[in-house]
Amino acid sequence: MRITKDQLASFSPNNFHFRSLELLRERFSNQHIDFEKVIRKIQEFQIAIPSAALGNGRASKKKSRTGGEPRDLSEKLEDIGLLQQLTCKTNSVSIYIPYDIPEDFGQVKDLANELNLEFDTMNSTSSQDQNQKEYAKLGSLGNPKKAIRDEAIAHNEEVINIGKKLGSKGLTVWMADGSNYPGQSKFRSTLGWTEESLREIYEYMPSDWDLMLEYKPYEPNCYHTVVPDWGTSSMLAKRLGERAKVLVDLGHHLPKTNIEQIVATLMYQNLLAGFHFNDSKYGDDELNAGSIKPYQLFLIFCELISGDEDGAQTWDSISWMIDASYNTQDPLVDLIQALESISIAYTKALLVDRKKLQEFQQNGEGSQAQEILQMAYLTDVRPLVCEARVRAGGAAEPLEAYRILMIRNKLVHERGRKSHNSIF
């Protein structure tokens, strides 16, 4: 289904919105902030949706089907198209292979074109080999057996081939590789094999592609993961070459990690590939971005903007994607909430009085530096985010529109209650 322009137009902001926006503008007038520029930045900030996110949950978690889930890649694109119409925050899809191999490339590309969607970085899958037994024991790209490694390399090359046809410009590699028993894996050998395999993949990539290397401390393995932290990820990336960088998934950190500092440290080296947005309280919970630690998300955007402004690493060189599991609720609702939360955090960070902040930082004035951050964080920026969305053609209140338009009902009607793509 599609939403018509008329339908969208009916969800325009009311007078209250404009008065709120004016008050906001007035509040920041002494900070000499160009509101039009802020609105433009909010509009330009687009976040990819993974093709795996449109269905309900993962097999590993208890799930309750919402119904109306997309049954194939085309329907997934349509869902993202709906999100884009409502929110104007997502103009691309990130494909997981082998789950979403297009049957007809032409048709898929035409549909994407029609929906104004691009193909973001491709994702390979290292957690499932054909006979399942080998990967589970000692991994894919770092498996001690060359034949298994070659199989895993070939899989990544296939993903690149598919991505080339779709117009993607990057490959995200996340390896589930690791071990469960002390002694099971020889750490240095595994690392060496992984480096070799990654090099083959890196060299196979077209010269205008980037390799984004993800890290994760644990899960699915319980004792050791081959690429557990940003240090390992960046060591490998540097050994591969300039087009290899480090991808930060917010949920993939040990307890208490200062993630905003990692972001700054990667930008210091021009080594930040991009983000997988989600949130977590305990582990890799894959909860909605901003639903548990919204202040941390704000602090991360403060580092991103600061790094961009200082020329450490350009904003455009960074890739953005949502990666959360949505296991018991309507995935489209969760995605709308996530896009909104991320936009809010970004907007607040744009409002930080960076000039004053730097003065306080120069003198170590902690209380005052904190006050500057709080000034921005405590501000209700929803009018700004709304204004950016409405001007771009979206709905004033996307969740309200989603409900009033009864989109889920229509999708269930169209696709059936038990429909789903059963892969994840």
Place this chain on the structure above:
Amino acid sequence: MRITKDQLASFSPNNFHFRSLELLRERFSNQHIDFEKVIRKIQEFQIAIPSAALGNGRASKKKSRTGGEPRDLSEKLEDIGLLQQLTCKTNSVSIYIPYDIPEDFGQVKDLANELNLEFDTMNSTSSQDQNQKEYAKLGSLGNPKKAIRDEAIAHNEEVINIGKKLGSKGLTVWMADGSNYPGQSKFRSTLGWTEESLREIYEYMPSDWDLMLEYKPYEPNCYHTVVPDWGTSSMLAKRLGERAKVLVDLGHHLPKTNIEQIVATLMYQNLLAGFHFNDSKYGDDELNAGSIKPYQLFLIFCELISGDEDGAQTWDSISWMIDASYNTQDPLVDLIQALESISIAYTKALLVDRKKLQEFQQNGEGSQAQEILQMAYLTDVRPLVCEARVRAGGAAEPLEAYRILMIRNKLVHERGRKSHNSIF
């Protein structure tokens, strides 16, 4: 399959074993330890095997089938019978319902009798309701909807009924209940409904049964779990009555928790129901007991023995079960290793010079208290554990026997390569 007495007899200890044992006896002679009593205690310490542990892995984790897994409850009992023949450390099975509902109670009880196995505490299942949708949203025994709670209560009552027929004397309740979004669950109401439901179950139990209440901080829920810690579990247990106690699963704790202290605090109140043995590095990893933190396991047994000796809570009032997931290797091998690790930790704790320790404790002599513990912990007690097993009729080296007898091969031959009970 069964192992014959002759086969077992062929795995008797060699001369080296007896010399090692003598040296051990000599080393502890000045501590006035009665070695015969120690050997008897090791023999008497029996650990239940859950009916869910004999197959490979859980659906939630990547798995590789070993082959030859038991296809029904009878074959599970047979597997435990094999473990018991080899190790003499496990004389009972703990049944999970609805996964292992006996079709023919008489036949199952006869088989158990024949294998000298008893039926330990029963386990109900709160993570899967019939239509899957309701439990996933807001839980089972604490669900806001009375009809769902009643369904969950009825399930537990059915488990009790089955357990009565089998001769079990206890029910372990673990609730997956919880929530994923802040605000989703009303904490106090959920706790109240849970208490009410548990009371119904408690009152339904025969008067010679115990209720063992498990706790877990997170997973499968990512924001809140209804019974997350021993404090909540003990509050509920005390409100139910004397026959309700707290079950400690070693993997169910927040990072850095001092578990041995929790054990002592529960014994202080005569409130320790029993254990689920496993080990973990990151979360509820369900790795083999003693495979990551063997010293912690030793310290736990030190508390258990101390509590028993002081009369805080009797050894016999405590229930013991293995609970680990065994996801990529032969489950029988892992179980033999776990039984051995637990026995070793227990035996070392039996050798602690408790008299001297108390003197040092009285004066806060930390270095010296630690030295006393290290004296016992650093001792190689395998000869003692082996002696206890051999005298009881087991194999000197169970893993060696398991491999030489090619038990897995025979099970695969008997049951097939792809056999498995697909429930978990």
Place this chain on the structure above:
Amino acid sequence: MRITKDQLASFSPNNFHFRSLELLRERFSNQHIDFEKVIRKIQEFQIAIPSAALGNGRASKKKSRTGGEPRDLSEKLEDIGLLQQLTCKTNSVSIYIPYDIPEDFGQVKDLANELNLEFDTMNSTSSQDQNQKEYAKLGSLGNPKKAIRDEAIAHNEEVINIGKKLGSKGLTVWMADGSNYPGQSKFRSTLGWTEESLREIYEYMPSDWDLMLEYKPYEPNCYHTVVPDWGTSSMLAKRLGERAKVLVDLGHHLPKTNIEQIVATLMYQNLLAGFHFNDSKYGDDELNAGSIKPYQLFLIFCELISGDEDGAQTWDSISWMIDASYNTQDPLVDLIQALESISIAYTKALLVDRKKLQEFQQNGEGSQAQEILQMAYLTDVRPLVCEARVRAGGAAEPLEAYRILMIRNKLVHERGRKSHNSIF
């Protein structure tokens, strides 16, 4: 020094404030929220300042003196008086003994009266005995040696005596007791002695006093702490009697603990004594409340308001205190920021649409429940907090007033640059 009424009056809100407030009122009009009642609640919510918080840092951390710190209890009261004039959020002081034993009770009480300050709960100190050696080894109230325990009990009784003279109505007990080596302390015995000692103190307390029992998982001890968690604290409180309850210090939890749930669980049992407000990223960091995890602080207030509204435990029965270390910056600035952060979290929680929330909770509608919370949390409530403060006679912007009035400079001038109370 004191601030004059005229001075305060010069820091009144501008026209922008009133327009912001009106817009806020309009926004919440459909929620039928009585703004006057909200403002009254904000005004009534008063937070005690510990007498130990007015100087710089603790000896244990690197520190840099701000200068002008209070040199005795009277000057501490004066500092709190200044805070109260500026913020109208703190009407009481919580005294630490032996650090702030009044020399002249009459004079101190007169001064407090004059400043409209009351004496909140008293704090004893368990971390330092007279010869320092014994407490460090095996603790105070739980020390194996009766003479040491008696000394510690006597100290607490002295604190009660002092508190009686000051008009305090409660005693907070936090024990640094614990051990550093496995084996050093006999857990159950230590717990038993601690219970006995607490009983003596409990019985010594006047019948209108409350005992608030704090818990902390680690530090200063590195292996075991006698009262490490709310479970132990509540077990002891229940054994003592109705007037013993559990105090929650936000920094005293293991990583990942769901503190808002603990608050709810304590209110479920009418067992919540009160709070020590602070924030932390790593351990017991004693950072400013709301400076790291402001959303958690909001969720805690949501539970508090819900528990009060449902009649689980009355708001008035709960005690509130700031407890943070302020180690490198001006302590008065940090305290003003903390009072503001706490007020903001509380005000946001007051704006939650509790009626709708309960409907969604009843159906487990996680996304929608979350949306309800976000609606309130994202609101900029500073106009409300400001309005409440101004109406009560405080400054519109306390930090701005503090700086314009050059209060620190004046304190340095009055008391000297190197002045400080050297105890902490």
Place this chain on the structure above:
Amino acid sequence: MRITKDQLASFSPNNFHFRSLELLRERFSNQHIDFEKVIRKIQEFQIAIPSAALGNGRASKKKSRTGGEPRDLSEKLEDIGLLQQLTCKTNSVSIYIPYDIPEDFGQVKDLANELNLEFDTMNSTSSQDQNQKEYAKLGSLGNPKKAIRDEAIAHNEEVINIGKKLGSKGLTVWMADGSNYPGQSKFRSTLGWTEESLREIYEYMPSDWDLMLEYKPYEPNCYHTVVPDWGTSSMLAKRLGERAKVLVDLGHHLPKTNIEQIVATLMYQNLLAGFHFNDSKYGDDELNAGSIKPYQLFLIFCELISGDEDGAQTWDSISWMIDASYNTQDPLVDLIQALESISIAYTKALLVDRKKLQEFQQNGEGSQAQEILQMAYLTDVRPLVCEARVRAGGAAEPLEAYRILMIRNKLVHERGRKSHNSIF
């Protein structure tokens, strides 16, 4: 004081020791282990003692003086001399500046010579500047103010100058630098200044010196530390040059970190500088090495031996030091225990059947790999460690000898009960 050769000779092993050793040799005969070589390796493995470790505790923790603490550097050397006589495990001292600046270099070097002690790596101090105020705010080598950075660089250069006179060959840099408030420090700038300062120090170092860069996630700062993890430390080390490497302090990791993997990853890059040995349950507890997680210590040595054998990084290129706080007990007793624990972990790792292990690793046989490790770990290697010590001229049982010789009493008699070097 010194121990005479006769005194030491009186603590020779008894007949039981030799029988135990023989049984051990027999047990490992089929593994073709050269016991003489193992004993030689144990003897060659020497661990430095920090000059700061001989007194009691740190000011930051509650302390109880043991008495007889060394009053100056000479007496510290004498204490280490005693340790070396008893244990034969420590042939060097690691000096902290400014705490232990020699007054008379010739005398100190003569004394060290006489005691057969060398001067291991030097330690600078970044946590205390002259006026205390600046470092506390925004650090030393990464301070925003050039004058402060220059002061800190000059301090390190002074340490190098002192070290040159003493014959040291390395400098360990640990920076307490960081911040307590979000926003207080500009991460990338601070990192840049730190890199610049380190480069100056690196270039000042003699060409045969190494720079060892320590990392620590938190403490004394509570929000951000400039060099928080091995990734940052190795990035800086690589930018400095070949003689800069990463120092691993076992206590300086976030919860759940797989430290043995970090060791392997550093060796993979020939980037491991050395170790600070200690143990911890909660944070940087500075407990005795092996007192909490002895199995982890064993796994670390397994990686070290494996890396050395494979030629990844030579054993000799790695530096070893104890770094623990010893806050309530006799520091010499704690040091003897630590040296023993480390030796035991190393010896067990030497006994691992590495050939079989590699076979199992090649096939991902987790259970069997674990069994190989357990075979070595469960072995009581104390006879081997004792034999190595006795042959080198040490006491069979150092702690027993220490007590029988009443060394502490004699030190108290010699130096006084209240003696101590009050710096730490």
